Amino acid sequence: xxxNAPTMGELLAHPRVQGFVSPGEAAKIAERLAEHDGAPKDPxxxxxxxxMGAWFAAACFIVFLVISELLENNVDALIVGSLLLGAGIIVxxxxxxxxxxxxxxxxxxxxxTLVLFGAASxxxxxxxxGAFAAQAVVCIVVYPLHLNAxxxxxxxxxxxxxxxxxxxxxxxxxxxxxxxAAETLLAGVGMFRKRPPAWFAPLxxxxxxxxPATILFMNLLEMDMWGPGYNEPAWPSSLLLAGAMxxxxxxxxxxxxxxxxxxxxxxxxxxxxxxVFTTPGVLVAIGLLVAGYGFxxxxxxxxxxLFLPCFLVLFYYALNIDLAHKSWVITGSGALLLAARGVAxxxxxxxxxx
Amino acid sequence: xxxxxLLAVYGQIYQTGADxxxxxxxxxVLISVWVIFSxxxxxxxxxxxxxxxxxxxxxxxxxxxxxxxxxxxLCMTLAALDGGALALRxxxxxxxxxxxxxxxxxxxxxxxxxxxxxxxxIHLIVDFTGAGGAAGLAAAAWAGAAGGGYVCYRFRxxxxxxxxxxxxxxxxxxxxxxxxxxxxxARFEWGGLFLLFGLIILGVMSxxxxxxxxxxxxxxxxxxxSEK
Numbered sequence: 001x002x003x004n005a006p007t008m009g010e011l012l013a014h015p016r017v018q019g020f021v022s023p024g025e026a027a028k029i030a031e032r033l034a035e036h037d038g039a040p041k042d043p044x045x046x047x048x049x050x051x052m053g054a055w056f057a058a059a060c061f062i063v064f065l066v067i068s069e070l071l072e073n074n075v076d077a078l079i080v081g082s083l084l085l086g087a088g089i090i091v092x093x094x095x096x097x098x099x100x101x102x103x104x105x106x107x108x109x110x111x112x113t114l115v116l117f118g119a120a121s122x123x124x125x126x127x128x129x130g131a132f133a134a135q136a137v138v139c140i141v142v143y144p145l146h147l148n149a150x151x152x153x154x155x156x157x158x159x160x161x162x163x164x165x166x167x168x169x170x171x172x173x174x175x176x177x178x179x180x181a182a183e184t185l186l187a188g189v190g191m192f193r194k195r196p197p198a199w200f201a202p203l204x205x206x207x208x209x210x211x212p213a214t215i216l217f218m219n220l221l222e223m224d225m226w227g228p229g230y231n232e233p234a235w236p237s238s239l240l241l242a243g244a245m246x247x248x249x250x251x252x253x254x255x256x257x258x259x260x261x262x263x264x265x266x267x268x269x270x271x272x273x274x275x276v277f278t279t280p281g282v283l284v285a286i287g288l289l290v291a292g293y294g295f296x297x298x299x300x301x302x303x304x305x306l307f308l309p310c311f312l313v314l315f316y317y318a319l320n321i322d323l324a325h326k327s328w329v330i331t332g333s334g335a336l337l338l339a340a341r342g343v344a345x346x347x348x349x350x351x352x353x354x
Numbered sequence: 355x356x357x358x359x360l361l362a363v364y365g366q367i368y369q370t371g372a373d374x375x376x377x378x379x380x381x382x383v384l385i386s387v388w389v390i391f392s393x394x395x396x397x398x399x400x401x402x403x404x405x406x407x408x409x410x411x412x413x414x415x416x417x418x419x420x421x422x423x424x425x426x427x428l429c430m431t432l433a434a435l436d437g438g439a440l441a442l443r444x445x446x447x448x449x450x451x452x453x454x455x456x457x458x459x460x461x462x463x464x465x466x467x468x469x470x471x472x473x474x475x476i477h478l479i480v481d482f483t484g485a486g487g488a489a490g491l492a493a494a495a496w497a498g499a500a501g502g503g504y505v506c507y508r509f510r511x512x513x514x515x516x517x518x519x520x521x522x523x524x525x526x527x528x529x530x531x532x533x534x535x536x537x538x539x540a541r542f543e544w545g546g547l548f549l550l551f552g553l554i555i556l557g558v559m560s561x562x563x564x565x566x567x568x569x570x571x572x573x574x575x576x577x578x579x580s581e582k
Contacts, residue, residue, distance in 0.1 A: 043570075045518040046563055052522070053559025056529075060552030067545030099560040106556060305458075323362060330355065 044299070051150040054102050058109035065114070077118030084111030085138065089145045101148065108151045112138055112158070128169045132162040144199065152202035160210040164217050173232035176218055180237045180280075183211040184244050191291055192251060208288060208300055212307040215281040219314050234280050241283040242275035248287060252294040263344055270340065279318075281311030355400065357385050373415045378408030393453045399462065402439055406432055406466070425474075426488035430495055432470040436463050437499060444511060457515070464503065464516055468523045471496040479530050500524055512573045514566070521562050529558055 088107035123130025190204020285308035292301030417423040440463035474492035
């Protein structure tokens with residue numbers, strides 16, 4: 001192995017490479033690398049650990065506030081919650097050290113929870129609407145100011161959860177498709193933009209997680225998990241997701257000119273058939289898996305692998321046929337997938353030899 | 355998977371009256387040879403899920419109501435099953451088996467093994483006098499698993515995510531112990547204890563994060579040195 005491997009800067013300055021990369025592009029690459037060097041990013045497992053600790057600490061802070069009778073009514077909860085959010089923002093911007101970072105996260109969680117509780121209690125009859133509106137305001141105000149990626153991931157996630165809860169309470173189930181559309185759009189912007197700003201990444205990841213979670217919630221509603229009454233058809237979400245997946249294939253393949261390729265036709269046809277015969281959940285999980293492989297994003301692949309078995313189990317469970325026929329459906333699905341793999345493999349081999 | 359469906363259909367049609375655990379244990383036994391020769395990590399996971407489910411159902415349906423087997427023994431059985439699978443996985447990886455090299459299987463098995471041993475340890479800490487002898491044995495097993503996991507993933511098979519799992523699990527146990535010491539004998543109305551405990555949680559987690567960052571830096575340097 002070469003002991004003195006060149007840096008990216010040295011590689012870009014090499015005469016042989018300069019012919020392939022224009023000075024403008026080289027400058028942009030160097031600038032981008034400098035941005036990454038200046039912004040050390042904790043790996044996922046450290047962020048999860050930080051988040052866990054902050055959540056438990058926030059719960060202790062809230063218990064302390066309740067026991068010490070500092071929260072006598074809803075307005076107190078709103079005021080104290082806002083103050084804690086402000087303190088969390090100040091601490092997060094004042095220091096990058098580990099303990100202040102975790103403290104800022106705990107303060108933000110505690111403050112956000114108190115604001116939600118205060119707003120829900122204040123609105124009384126429309127508690128869920130109040131909580132949803134409060135979380136929306138918190139997200140709009142706090143998201144740009146609080147620098148912690150864990151908070152920036154969880155705040156919009158909480159907003160999506162409250163939106164779903166509010167829709168369930170109001171029984172305005174058609175809005176679930178709107179929620180689904182918003183999540184798909186945000187996740188798509190995060191994936192397809194060439195240079196998404198760093199602050200946008202947690203929001204896009206939150207949308208990528210909440211999209212399948214929202215569909216899972218819709219599937220569970222269909223099974224009357226929270227009482228009867230849900231009879232909203234799934235086709236709007238299926239249509240949206242199938243369209244999004246086809247756009248994803250075209251983007252990953254290199255443009256609309258690849259649409260006529262045989263393997264692309266197979267992929268598009270399979271997606272349409274999946275949209276017709278299965279649930280939106282299977283579509284979104286497969287879409288995330290394709291996006292994860294295509295963009296080299298392990299997070300998306302992990303989310304997909306978490307949700308795909310759930311959606312497959314729910315799909316087969318909900319089939320209105322007996323167990324013996326279900327086993328034939330499973331066998332047939334497996335055979336079809338193997339055949340599709342064989343056909344796609346031949347196209348890929350043909351393209352490689354060309 | 356189809357074998358499980360077949361057994362379910364068989365049980366439904368013929369109404370054998372078998373307990374649910376018998377279906378899962380039978381399923382596990384019937385597919386075991388297939389799984390061994392498949393060389394497919396995901397299938398091994400399915401098999402382990404089936405065996406774990408069978409063990410849990412056995413305890414729920416027979417072990418506890420009939421033989422009064424305490425839950426600590428179930429936890430140790432699950433930990434042994436998943437820990438044994440993990441040990442086999444690492445041995446296979448050392449020997450160069452390609453199909454076990456996906457890191458996800460290590461994370462899943464380590465999480466399952468540690469998670470199985472954590473409840474008895476917490477029970478022992480929270481209710482030391484009420485917990486039985488099996489809880490002590492489970493605590494010893496946890497100490498061995500956590501210590502062995504740290505040594506293995508720090509020095510033998512360096513892997514930061516697995517190491518962070520072990521550290522996170524140790525933090526949970528440590529915080530339970532600190533919480534027990536802090537709140538034991540104190541009046542729960544004293545809110546100050548909760549504020550203090552919240553700050554302690556942040557302190558312990560911060561130390562864990564600092565430890566992991568330093569360890570990651572040391573492991574990266576060691577890897578560079580070994581390449582030279």
